[in-house]
Amino acid sequence: MGKLKKNKKDSPVKAFILPAFVFAVLFMAVGFAAYTKTLSVTGTTTTTAPKPLYFDSSSFDDESNGGTISNMSYTGTELYFKCVLPSVGKTCSFYIEVANIDSTDYQLSTLTMNNVSSTYYDFSVTLYDEADDVVFTSSGATGSGCWLYGYGYDGYLVTVRYKSGSGSKTLYPKLTLGYS
Amino acid sequence: MKKSASSNKRKRRSIQKRLGAQWVALLGLVVATLGMAVGFAAFTKTLNISGTASVEKAVWSVRWDPDSFYEEGYVDTTAHSISDSSMTFQCTLSLGDVCGFDLDAINEGTFDAKLTSFTISGPTTAQQQYIAVRMFSYNGSSNLSWSTDGTYGTKINYGTTNVSSSNLRVSKMSGSTAGRLWFEIDAAFIQAENVNNMPTTNQNISITISFKFDQV
Incomplete structure (x- = not known):
């Protein structure tokens, strides 16, 4: 005769307590899970494609010496800014890039600086492209090779210097690039 | 003999008298006890405090x-x-x-x-x-x-x-x-x-x- 085995069916743990615990845990889990909330924000932004060539405002870097640049605005390859020069010898100067998001290569054909009198101010625009550095000044351009290749950038250093006169001066230069 | 018989009669009467007095006293005590019980019962008062505790429901919002x-x-x-x-x-x-x-x-x-x-x-x-x-x-x-x-x-x-x-x-x-x-x-x-x-x-x-x- 072996030992008498305990009848497991009689165990109250299995019969009642365990199911009760399981139920309680599940119930609490469901209860806690309910206390979550998701709030959403959904927006539709329509982006207007830029022109194939445009001044890239994110590349702007102020390199002025004594002058103050403000109110920069860009329309494709036109650029406007306000320049305050407190005295003779001071400069407003900045670096900026033109982006070409087209696969086509473009060549710089014209460069125009408006609203800057060459009598009182010197201005220069130095173009850094992959071939050469080309400098356009108030007295004419030097150098050659002005290609802006497809999916590429050209960098420009624009400088306006107070040459002669008296007192503080405020200018509103406009730089226009013509590509073909 | 005669004397003895009358003496017994007196004794019996005396005992009967005492028993009667005891019954009266017992009865009196019972009445007094009941009376006091009723009296005390009359001097019972229950004072109540009733309140309503409202438990606000849990809100997740x-x-x-x-x-x-x-x-x-x-x-x-x-x-x-x-x-x-x-x-x-x-x-x-x-x-x-x-x-x-x-x-x-x-x-x-x-x-x-x-x-x-x-x-x-x-x-x-x-x-x-x-x-x-x-x-x-x-x-x-x-x-x-x-x-x-x-x-x-x-x-x-x-x-x-x-x-x-x-x-x-x-x-x-x-x-x-x-x-x-x-x-x-x-x-x-x-x-x-x-x-x-x-x-x-x-x-x-x-x-x-x-x-x-x-x-x-």
Whole structure:
């Protein structure tokens, strides 16, 4: 005769307590899970494609010496800014890039600086492209090779210097690039 | 003999007299006891205090507050709608433009809540190069900010960002004042690092940001 085995069916743990615990845990889990909330924000932004060539405002870097640049605005390859020069010898100067998001290569054909009198101010625009550095000044351009290749950038250093006169001066230069 | 008989008679009478007196005394005691019992019973009073304790039900209520909407004024986002759990807006961006607005999440429940994570989805991989999402948050004591282009706060990627559990709690209702978490949400059309990724045609880009709040 072996030992008498305990009848497991009689165990109250299995019969009642365990199911009760399981139920309680599940119930609490469901209860806690309910206390979550998701709030959403959904927006539709329509982006207007830029022109194939445009001044890239994110590349702007102020390199002025004594002058103050403000109110920069860009329309494709036109650029406007306000320049305050407190005295003779001071400069407003900045670096900026033109982006070409087209696969086509473009060549710089014209460069125009408006609203800057060459009598009182010197201005220069130095173009850094992959071939050469080309400098356009108030007295004419030097150098050659002005290609802006497809999916590429050209960098420009624009400088306006107070040459002669008296007192503080405020200018509103406009730089226009013509590509073909 | 005669004397003895009369003596016995006297004795018997005396005993009978004593027994009668005892019965009277016993009866008197019974009556007195009953009387006192009735008397004491009459001097019993029960005083009651009754109260009703109302236990307010637990409420879990976190939602957008439409009255808190404020356009930041860069680019028009007046075309918008706000419900308890969702907000939609629309704006048109040129390169360099930003559209943005303020919107509060409020907690009118009986539990503190916290922002545990948020998920930004919608733009394609190419669009993610030139559409930036920037967000600022403030709950009255802590502020956090994030941006996909690294312009402000923590630089994040599209997808899910977890928020530290110790920050950005939204207090439960206190009196008539709801807990509040302020958001500024901006979308910006930026220059892609690689010009190949810039759009050459107009694009309609859907951006969805889901904020997950949990009970503290």
